Structures are given as structure tokens and as C-alpha cells.
Amino acid sequence: MSPFTILTWLICFNYYVMDHFGLSDILSEPDKYTPDTLDLLSDDEAREYWLNTCEKLVDKYVNFALSNKDDPTIEIRALKFKTCYVEALKEIRVNPLAHGELTIRLLLDINETCLRAQGFFDLWKRQKKYENEAALAQLASRLAEIDAMPDDRQKWLALCSGILAGNMFDWGAQAVTSILGCGLTEALQKIQKRPWLYDGLDKWLDKLQTTVHHCAAVFVDNSGVDVVLGVLPFVRGLLLRGTSVILCANEWPALNDITNSELENVLQSASLVCPIIAAARATGNLVVRSSGQRGPCLDLRTISVDLVTEMKIRGVDLIILEGMGRALHTNLNARLAVDSLKIAVVKNAWLAQRLGGPLFSVIFKYEDKPFQVLP
Ligand SMILES: *[C@@H]1O[C@H](CO)[C@@H](O)[C@H](O)[C@H]1NC(C)=O
Numbered sequence: 001m002s003p004f005t006i007l008t009w010l011i012c013f014n015y016y017v018m019d020h021f022g023l024s025d026i027l028s029e030p031d032k033y034t035p036d037t038l039d040l041l042s043d044d045e046a047r048e049y050w051l052n053t054c055e056k057l058v059d060k061y062v063n064f065a066l067s068n069k070d071d072p073t074i075e076i077r078a079l080k081f082k083t084c085y086v087e088a089l090k091e092i093r094v095n096p097l098a099h100g101e102l103t104i105r106l107l108l109d110i111n112e113t114c115l116r117a118q119g120f121f122d123l124w125k126r127q128k129k130y131e132n133e134a135a136l137a138q139l140a141s142r143l144a145e146i147d148a149m150p151d152d153r154q155k156w157l158a159l160c161s162g163i164l165a166g167n168m169f170d171w172g173a174q175a176v177t178s179i180l181g182c183g184l185t186e187a188l189q190k191i192q193k194r195p196w197l198y199d200g201l202d203k204w205l206d207k208l209q210t211t212v213h214h215c216a217a218v219f220v221d222n223s224g225v226d227v228v229l230g231v232l233p234f235v236r237g238l239l240l241r242g243t244s245v246i247l248c249a250n251e252w253p254a255l256n257d258i259t260n261s262e263l264e265n266v267l268q269s270a271s272l273v274c275p276i277i278a279a280a281r282a283t284g285n286l287v288v289r290s291s292g293q294r295g296p297c298l299d300l301r302t303i304s305v306d307l308v309t310e311m312k313i314r315g316v317d318l319i320i321l322e323g324m325g326r327a328l329h330t331n332l333n334a335r336l337a338v339d340s341l342k343i344a345v346v347k348n349a350w351l352a353q354r355l356g357g358p359l360f361s362v363i364f365k366y367e368d369k370p371f372q373v374l375p
Contacts, residue, residue, distance in 0.1 A: 022312045026300055026319065028335035028370050035299040035330040036103035041096050049350050054107050055089050058082050065120070077118040084114035104329040105297035112254050112295050122253035124171065124223075131169075131224030131256075132266050140273045142184065142229050143236070156205055159234045160343075164191055164362055166230020167323055167345045170222050171256040184229050190360055191345055197357035200366030204341065207366065213243045213318040213339065217311055219291060219298055220249050221323025223258040228266060231322060235286070236276050244285040246314065248307060252294040257325070260290040296325035300334070317369070324348070328363060338369045 023030040040047040058081075065078040088110050091098045100106055115123070142162070149155040165187040194201070216238055220227050235245050247267075249260040258266070267288060271278035280286035292304030298321065320341045321327040327342035328351070342365040346352040352359045 022308045023301065024337060025312045025316075026308065026337055028337045030301075033301065033334055035297070035301070035334065036101070036105055037329055037332045038104060040102040040104070040107075046354070047096065047102065050104055050107055051089055051093060053350075054111065055086060057111075058085050061123075065123070073119075077120065081114050081118040081120065084117060085111060088114065105295065105299065105325075108254075108297060108325070108329075109295040112252075124256045125253070127171070128223035128256055128258065128262060132228060132258075132262065132269075135225045135228035136266065136269050136273070138183070139228055139232065139270060142233055143274060146233055146237075152208075153205060156208060156237065157201075159237045160201055160204070160364065161188055161191075163230040163234045163322065163343055164188075164345055164364065166226040166228075167221060167343070168347065168360070169225040170323070170347055184225060187225070192358060192360055192362045196362035196364055197346070197355060198342075198363045198365040200341075200364050204364070204366040207339070207368075208241075211339075212241050213238070215244045215246065215311075215314045215316045216318040216320055217246045217248055217307075217316045218320040219322060219326050220247060220263070221257055221326065223256050223262065226323070227258050227263065228270070232266075232270055232274075232277070236274065239276055239280045239286060243318070244314065245280070245287075246307075246310065246316065247286070247288045248291040248303075249288060250293050250296075251290040251304075254294065254296045257296055257323075260288050263288045297330045298326040299330065327365075332363070332365070335370060336367070340367050340369075341365070342367075 023033075027033045038046050040050060062078045062082050065074055065081075068074050088099060089107075092102065092107075096102045099110060115121075146155055146158050146162075149158055162184060165184050168187040168190060216235075218231065218235060220231050231247075235247065238245055247263060249263045250257050251260060253259055267277065267281060267286070271281055277286060289307050289310065290304060291298065291307060292302065293299070316338060318339045318341070319336050320343065321331050322343045324344045324347065327344040328346065332342060342363060344363045346355060346357065346359070346361040346363065349359050352361045355361060
């Protein structure tokens with residue numbers, strides 16, 4: 001076999017493997033995709049910051065766990081968790097590649113792994129339930145507020161600001177504790193004023209004038225105000241235009257991110273409030289699916305095969321990534337194969353500064369599907 005034949009074969013095989021799960025319907029160039037925005041191996045300052053930050057969060061969590069006096073095993077488990085995570089971080093300091101490519105995604109995943117190893121499967125379960133219920137109680141009035149807007153443009157402005165304000169409600173971010181317990185309106189006051197750090201709002205509003213997307217896959221973030229008062233009204237806006245929606249949520253609990261089974265319950269309650277959501281669920285125009293992810297970030301190479309297949313069958317032509325984990329720590333620079341919206345509020349002072357904006361900078365990045373270059 002000539003080297004050329006071997007090369008051709010390798011390229012074809014590689015293409016076959018990359019496309020085997022239909023990733024080329026999601027990623028513009030699957031073989032060039034790296035989910036992570038920062039490379040903590042080459043970026044010394046970022047590495048120092050994130051290792052220190054993660055280490056500091058350990059004690060905060062251990063103290064929280066210890067406040068549960070009902071469980072006699074909690075102390076030993078919490079301390080074992082601490083050892084597990086702190087040791088891993090120490091190891092990484094000595095050998096940055098000890099646990100695989102060093103990224104924020106990895107550091108957050110190790111946290112979840114150490115927690116699960118000590119039987120902390122879903123720490124925020126009660127809190128998430130409580131927040132979902134509290135937010136659901138406000139859904140009707142939020143929808144009425146949006147419906148009262150004089151025209152479509154105003155409506156979409158409100159829906160876009162709403163999804164951003166909703167993303168402020170995040171227990172994983174330290175900078176936001178001051179607004180937890182407040183409402184969407186207060187959160188709206190806190191986020192960056194336009195022009196945003198990434199301001200694709202006009203481009204998105206223009207797109208809505210000319211296009212009705214067939215089907216959108218929306219990867220969601222936090223429970224409570226975020227998903228209920230931010231994401232659901234936005235999704236309802238899409239449904240009203242004739243775009244069907246696949247809501248994609250984590251398979252396993254991570255921080256206060258909503259899981260697919262929790263989201264199913266939330267939608268059931270939302271259906272009682274909103275006939276549009278109810279009808280879309282009944283006709284299959286609105287479905288919830290597991291993204292197959294276990295951590296708070298999103299690696300599009302590892303979303304479940306079933307989801308990739310369904311996205312292809314339903315003809316997804318819009319992908320929406322919401323929240324810091326899915327649209328900032330990962331995928332901010334990823335080129336997707338279809339139109340995409342990346343939406344998040346930067347709730348970390350270091351990261352905001354690194355990106356060149358103030359705390360609570362807004363990422364609202366709209367990108368058209370790239371032109372297909374025929375081989
Ligand atoms: C690890 O998970 C716990 C529980 O969800 C959380 O409180 C803590 O902030 C997490 N640590 C990091 C570094 O994300």
C-alpha cells in the first residue's frame with residue numbers, strides 16, 4: 001500500500017468515525033471541535049486562578065454538608081470528599097495532565113465524581129424543587145407581562161432579556177448570592193447594559209424577521225427562575241412561531257442544574273398554567289431529552305447517541321446553549337453546523353475581566369450556520 005493510499009484511508013476512516021453518530025449535523029467541523037474555551041495547561045494565570053477557586057469551594061461545601069445533623073455518616077463522607085478533591089487538585093498542580101486535558105470542565109467533573117464516590121448524589125435536590133415551585137407560581141404573570149408587549153420586537157427583547165436575567169440565578173456562581181431570593185426584575189437591573197460583551201441581539205431579531213426555524217435544541221442550565229421564568233417563556237415564543245423544541249437537560253444532577261426528569265415535572269406543572277406549552281407537549285412539538293451529560297459543562301461529542309439521532313430526524317436547525325457551563329466554559333468558540341445562540345451572564349469576576357468586560361457581562365452570541373463547502 002502506498003503512503004498515499006494509507007493516508008486516504010485514514011482520512012476516510014476518521015471521517016467515518018467522526019460522523020458515525022451524526023455529529024456533522026451538529027458540529028461544523030467535528031474533527032476540529034474542542035469543547036473547552038480555556039486551556040489551563042498553557043494558560044498559567046487561568047490555571048492558578050481556577051485551582052485556587054476550586055480548592056476554596058471545597059470548604060464551603062463541606063460546611064454546608066455538615067449542617068445536616070440528621071445523618072450520622074455525613075461528617076466522615078464530607079471529609080472523605082474533601083480529601084478526594086483536594087488530593088486531585090494537588091496532583092494536578094504537580095502534573096497538570098494527571099487527570100486528562102486540564103480544563104474548567106475537568107475540574108468541575110472531578111468535583112462531581114468525588115461527591116458521588118462519597119454518596120452525595122444530589123445535594124441540591126430539595127433546594128431545586130423548592131425553587132422550581134416558587135418560580136412556577138410566577139410563570140402565569142411573567143407570560144402575561146410578555147403577551148402585553150405592543151409588538152413582536154418588544155416581545156423578543158423581553159424574552160431575550162428574560163433568559164439572561166434568569167441565568168443570574170445560579171448557585172454555582174459565588175458572585176450572585178446577593179440576588180438569590182430576589183425576582184427576575186431585580187436580576188434584570190444587575191446585568192450589563194447594552195452594548196453587551198457579545199451583542200448578537202440585533203442579528204438575532206433580524207433573523208427572526210426572515211426565518212422560522214423548524215426545530216430548536218435548547219441545552220438548559222439552572223433550576224428555578226432560570227429555567228422556569230427565563231427559558232420557558234423563550235421556548236414558548238419559539239413554539240408560537242411554529243418552531244418545535246427539544247429541551248435538553250443533564251442526565252445526572254450537577255450543582256443546581258436541572259435534570260431531564262426534574263424538567264419533565266416542571267413542564268407538567270407549566271402545562272397547567274400555559275395552554276401553548278400544554279398543546280405542544282401533547283403534540284410532541286415540545287419534548288424533554290437527556291443530554292447524557294453528568295457535569296455542568298457540555299461536550300457535544302459525548303451527548304447521547306439517541307439525542308443526536310433525534311436531532312437529525314427532527315431536522316434541528318437551531319441550537320441554543322444556555323448558561324456559563326454550556327456557553328462560556330465550553331462551546332463559546334465552537335462552530336456549530338446549524339444556526340446557534342449562545343447565551344450566558346458572566347457571574348465570575350476573574351472571567352469577566354479576562355474577557356474584557358464588567359462583572360455580569362452578557363454573552364448573547366448569534367451565529368448563522370456556516371456555508372457548506374462541498375468536498
Ligand atoms: C462541587 O459541588 C458542590 C455541590 O454541588 C458545590 O457546592 C461546589 O461549589 C462544587 N465545587 C466546584 C469547584 O464547583
